[in-house]
């Protein structure tokens with residue numbers, strides 16, 4: 001997030017898109033809801049009529065996977081009506097002309113024909129967004145999990161820059177991070193192309209300083225493979241080993257049948273986790289580790305705030321901390337690693353991570369600090385880009401829309417979109433151990449509109465077969481006012497009816513994120529009903 | 530010189546006197562806010578920080594010079610020149626009266642009501658009867674009303690408790706609603722409607738029938754409630770209590786630890802309460818602490834059973850003859866290290882990969898990538914955040 005969570009409450013206009021905030025970031029959604037009580041305008045742009053639409057000034061419904069069109073459309077309205085922030089554009093950005101040209105075709109009527117969003121609504125929201133003193137854009141996986149996810153994100157940045165809403169309180173472009181420490185995992189270099197703090201692995205200087213800090217030579221300067229490509233290579237027999245730490249890709253990956261076959265071809269699969277997950281069950285080696293309540297360390301939240309994690313209970317006998325297992329293997333392999341504990345590791349992180357350098361465990365004892373925090377006298381950076389962008393000037397990107405990789409046809413006439421629900425988390429390995437949560441959300445469901453249910457002769461609560469080109473699952477029908485005709489929603493938490501058996505593994509070419517949010521499916525009465 | 534004068538006179542315009550202390554304030558602050566800022570205690574029950582005044586309990590009354598009636602500190606904005614007494618005789622008498630009434634109108638079977646030190650047995654019997662055989666109130670020792678009763682030495686007369694016309698609700702897995710102990714302060718309503726803005730509960734019915742209702746008086750499960758538990762955390766008495774039966778062990782030491790929620794990216798700050806090494810309760814931390822200011826959601830507050838779960842992995846396992854079999858750490862580490870080295874030699878580092886995690890700590894993530902890059906010598910390291 002460029003801004004803080006609390007900052008959202010101070011915005012005059014809030015646009016939420018691709019985020020089912022009340023279910024996935026419940027506490028953050030309170031800041032939005034409270035803002036509306038204070039008079040802020042909230043616009044929800046979502047394919048489903050999610051709970052948050054009840055609090056919204058207006059709900060705009062786009063066809064799944066058509067986001068670039070409405071964003072470009074809004075920018076065109078803003079330009080035509082001369083509502084853009086000329087001073088900001090002049091001083092802080094470049095490539096404005098190209099943007100202007102790119103959005104020109106996106107008349108409100110054209111946008112309506114692609115997205116289904118009414119021309120009048122588009123114009124209204126564009127005006128409100130541009131005229132607001134401070135307007136924020138909040139989004140989540142509904143924006144990123146598309147073949148054009150990267151372009152979606154860039155488009156939102158375009159829109160915010162165009163109105164000068166970046167770098168000030170109540171503004172910003174705010175991706176809401178799904179899992180607790182996604183931000184931290186990225187910051188720490190848990191990505192194929194960068195070390196900590198996004199220092200590129202193919203940058204000689206960065207690599208040299210790492211070799212020195214680690215006292216290890218011969219670090220590879222070739223960017224590695226993202227997980228989806230590792231799986232593809234494994235499928236072809238070109239990949240030999242995977243060390244999987246605290247993840248359950250056999251429920252969370254797209255096109256699960258493919259992923260499972262790929263993993264079975266590995267020569268060695270090591271899984272380190274707290275439970276025997278679906279993935280661990282097919283591993284060659286399983287290593288037990290500790291959970292958050294049993295260890296010390298830090299998480300970095302969505303607003304880049306580095307916060308302490310503390311041991312609240314003694315761990316069961318047997319499992320080790322993750323870092324300890326890793327260092328034991330490393331040492332055995334001939335690269336000795338020796339740490340007293342996580343605080344010493346954090347000290348090393350500070351040395352090699354410019355944006356974390358000023359943070360110490362002592363400083364965040366009471367309250368976390370937002371990175372970048374380059375030195376211990378620095379207070380941290382709640383709002384990014386107040387003076388300039390990371391690259392200096394903000395670059396407008398000229399972007400045109402693309403159609404989702406798979407659209408409905410005669411055989412697979414419905415659009416499937418996947419996501420999470422309030423009572424469960426990711427693949428459910430943690431939440432499904434709490435019986436109360438299971439009571440409130442016991443099983444997978446297929447959310448469809450009452451029109452579609454009628455058309456297909458499906459009753460609420462009956463079972464239905466859902467198939468895509470990649471597989472079939474069976475789950476309960478849930479007729480819901482949240483669903484819009486033609487679009488079906490299935491939560492991906494449940495291994496027994498894993499929605500990702502159906503999803504399309506087609507990737508965004510830059511971010512390598514699969515298109516979880518759109519694929520074509522059909523619904524049928526179960527053969528043996 | 531001039532500068533100092535301006536400063537002074539400006540500051541002088543925002544001063545009130547509480548118990549003979551001259552205190553400056555920021556316009557918009559209530560008397561209660563000013564008192565709190567200056568460590569002057571004024572009791573409250575219905576007041577909820579960051580929410581609008583509820584004005585139901587009146588326990589925060591104070592005396593203001595020149596005003597006949599006592600005024601509510603929580604709802605009265607501080608004005609220049611006010612002279613306030615927060616613990617005058619009149620104030621204390623009034624508070625005693627309020628506390629006694631609250632105790633008498635509900636099933637408050639703590640040792641406060643009907644306390645007759647001469648007849649302990651009779652007292653115990655009454656308690657049991659009133660509670661249908663249950664022991665003391667589940668929040669005994671952790672109740673704001675009880676605290677106030679002690680503090681103001683309220684001894685209620687031997688008034689029989691009015692039996693509650695509403696049955697206790699236990700229809701959901703997390704929150705017990707015991708209407709017999711509800712003091713109708715409405716703090717839960719503020720928590721639900723103004724802090725979390727879930728709009729699930731409100732005041733219902735009038736007079737002796739008054740009740741906090743969900744929807745049009747249905748169970749929480751049938752209402753808009755999303756079980757965030759904000760109301761539970763706000764309830765000053767034993768009317769809303771967690772279903773988790775920890776309070777039966779209330780005489781066992783509880784250890785409180787501040788930490789960060791491990792579910793979503795909001796990173797809520799929370800206090801974990803543990804007894805005998807078992808988590809028994811999780812509350813939102815300090816209501817002035819970012820990022821969540823005391824709030825939590827259902828997962829963060831109630832989704833902790835996995836921590837001590839019997840399904841946890843406790844020993845390393847190695848696949849032997851097709852089955853995963855328990856082995857020692859030595860054997861597991863040896864095996865993994867040997868195999869990694871072999872594969873690296875035979876096929877090269879770029880046929881190997883590490884999937885680190887968006888759930889583990891920064892320190893653990895850092896070690897995972899250091900392992901991939903520094904030991905395996907490949908940049909094939911990623912996590913599943915995009916999935």
Ligand code: SF4
Nearest residue numbers: 721754755757758760
């Ligand atoms: S649990 Fe949350 S939503 Fe339910 S009544 Fe309490 S405050 Fe409202």
Ligand code: SF4
Nearest residue numbers: 790792793797826829
């Ligand atoms: S309590 Fe809920 S909103 Fe807060 S971090 Fe945990 S999962 Fe997210």
